[in-house]
Amino acid sequence: MPTYQCFDDLQLFFKENNIHPNIRFENMNENSIFSMVKHNLGISIIPEMIIPKGLESIKVIPLELEQTRTIGLAIRTPISPAVKKFTEIAENWCRFDKNIV
Secondary structure, eight states: OOSSTTOOOOOOHEEEEETOOOOOOOOHHHHHHHHHHHHTOOOOOGGGSSSOTOOTTTOOOSSSOOOOOOOOOOOOOOOOHHHHHHHHHHHHHHHOOTTOO
């Protein structure tokens, strides 16, 4: 299981749904997680947004119980041109990806 950002969300998800997984390994590096899954050393629950495109060797299976997270963008004003451009790109990306609300 990942031990970074989404760990607390997953623990709450497990608790709310009375799920008691047998977690054998925890790892901060998603590439290590992908490698372990690729080599049939287990499964993992990770945010879909961090799965790289083109990982044909790994099967992605959505959870039966929907789980979402809210991601916010906080900006201090006045904003620099770089922050303005990043904000535009992030907003367009969220609008383009229908899975992101």
